[in-house]
Amino acid sequence: MSALSKIDIAKRLDDKSLTVSPLINMNQLGESSIDLRMGTVVMLARAGAQSHVDPAAYVNRDNTNKHELKRKKQQKHERFDIPFTHPFLLHPGTLALVPTLEWVKIPQDIQAIVTARSSWAREGLNIATATIVNPGYCGIITLELANFGEIPITLYPGLRLAQMAFYDIATPAKITNIKTSQFNGKFEPSAGDIADGDYCFIPEHQKK
C-alpha cells in the first residue's frame, strides 16, 4: 500500500477512474492530497433531544417500536441550510456534521483518508475522527467538525477545511465483495446505526 502523489492523483482524475468533482481551483490539488470544501448543510446534535447516546436505542429487530426509532432519528439532529457567504458558528465542544461540496467516487483499488488541513487544525478545528473512506464509496464525504479550542470558530460553506489522501490497495476489492455502506450515495450527512451487526452485545436485545 503506497500513497498516491500529485501526478498519480491527477492521472486517476484524468482517466476518470477516480472522481472528486468539482475541483473549483487548482490550489485544491496538493502534493499528495486533494483539499475538500465545506458544503452547505450542517447537522447539529440536539442537546435537548436525548439524554445520552446509547446503542441500545438502535435495537429494534422485531420492529415493535418503529415510531420511537424513527422519532429519535428525526429529532437527533437539527438541520441547517447555510447558503454560500453565510456564516456558521461552531462553538467549543460542539460536534457538527457537514457534507463536502465535492462528490467523490473511489475506485476498488484505492482507499482514501480524510484529515484536517493543518492551518485549520491550528485554530482548534478537528475535522474527522472516522477518517477512512472505503474502496467503492460514492457520494459526499461527511466531515465531523469539532471545535477543540476555547473560542467559537466562524465557518463559511466553500472553505477548504479538509484534505483527502489516497492509498492504492495491493489486492483490490471485487465490486461484488464490497459491502454497501449505510452512507453510500448520500448527498448530506445523516446519523448512522451504531449498533448495526453488534446486537448480541447489547443487553436490551438479550432480553428479547
Place this chain on the structure above:
Amino acid sequence: MDAREFLLNECANLNTVLEETLRYEYGVEGSRIFFEECLNRLELIEQLINAASPTSSTALSEYFYKLEELSSLISRIERSSLKEYSWPFLEEFKEISLSACTDPNTTQVDENGNPYPPQVHVLAEGGLSSYLIHVDGRRIPSKRRILTIFFPRTLKHYVLLHPILGHEMGHAIFSIAAYEGLLDKVVEEYLIQKSRFFTSESSIAEWLYTTSVTPKSVSIFLSVIEAELEIDQSNVMTDYIDFVAWKEEFLCDFIGLLMFGPSFLAAQCDLLYSIDSTGSEIGNYHPPTACRVNTMIAAAQILGYDTLKFDTDIQIAVDAFWKSILEKKQLDSWFDVFTNDQIQTTLTKLSAFLSTHKKALYPQPTTERIQPLIKQVLKKIPPVGYEFKLKTVDGELTPDLAFDYSVDFRDILFAGWIAASAGDPSLNFEDANKLCEYGILQQRAIKMMNAEVNKGAV
C-alpha cells in the same frame, strides 16, 4: 371594543407576528427587506385606521381586508424560511424573477432611480397540484412586490419538476400592468384570433360539442358536467368556461417553455397528466391538458430542442427522452388547436419580450453544453461544467481544470431529464433529481470562484 379598536389591536398583533418571523433564517438575502416592507405597510394601514371614524363601516371594512391580506402574506413568509426548499435552485430562479417581475412603471425607485425589484419567498406546502406563485395584491401602496412561491410539500427538492414554475412565473409577469396589454395582444393577435376554434365564444362551444369529431373522452366529460351541473353547448361559455383564463394558461405555457426549455415540457407532461390522465378534462380556468401538451410539444419541435445530435451512447438516452415526450402527445388532431405557424409567430414575439429581461429566456441548448452534463449524470456524478484534464507543458504532464461557465441551471435540468430517461435501472428519477440538485449547487460555487478569479483576487 368597537370595530376600530379591534383593528388597531390586530395591528399590534400583526406587529408581534412580524417580529416573530425573525426567529428564522430566510436565505441569501436574509429578512431585512421583507421585514421593512411589511412594517411600512402595517404602519400605513395603522395610520389609516387611526384617521378613520369609529362609525365609518365602509372604511373600516376596507382596512380589515388590507390587514387580512398583510397577515396572510406575513404567515406565508414565515413558512418560507430556509430548509423549506432547494435553495440553490431557488437562488437561480430568483434571479429570473428579479429581472422579469420588476414593474418598470413603478413610482417606487431606489436612490439611483431604478425600480425596486420584487422580493421572492418560497414555501413547500400542499399537495401535488400546489405549484403556484402568489402575486402580491394591489390593495396597499408598497415599495416593492412580494412574490410567494408554493411548492408541493412532497416535491420540495424535486428540481426536475420545478421548471413548471416557469408557467407560474408567466402569471406573475402577466399581473404587471405594464406587460399585461402587450402579452395579451401577442396571444390574442397571433394565437387566438388566427385559430380555427377560438375566434368567438360560439366557435369554442361548437368545437367542444360537434359530436362527430369530438373525442370520446371529451364527450364523456361533457356529458358528466351536463348531468351534474346542467352545462351544455348553450351555456358552457357563460356559466362554465372562463376563456380569458384559458388564454392566460396558453400564454403562461409558452413563457414556461421559453424560460426553462425542454425540462419545462417534461415536467408539464408528467404533472398535468398525473392530474388528468386522459388529458380531456375541460376546466373552468384551464384548457384540456392534451391541448396544452400538444401545443408545447409542437413548440419544442419548432424551437429545435429535439434536433440536437449527440454521441451514439448518449443519443440512445436522448431518443428515449423524446420518445417518452411524444408518447404524451394525443394523436387525435382535435387537440391540436393551433397551427405550427401560429405557434411559431407566438414563440418569436414572446422570445423577443423575454430576451429583454436578463436570464428570462433559456439560451438555445447546444450539444457542447448538454452532452458532458448527461454523461456525468449517467455516471452518477452531479452534472457541472467542469472537467479535470492532464495536458503536456514543456514535456511534462500538468493538471488542468476546464470549466464551462456558460452552463446554466436549466442545462443541468435538461441533462437530468435525459439521463433519467436512459432506462438505467440503477439510476432512477429520484437519483437523477438529487444529482441535478447538487450539480446546481456546485455550478454556483464554480461561478463564484470564477468571479473571484476575474476580480484578480485569486
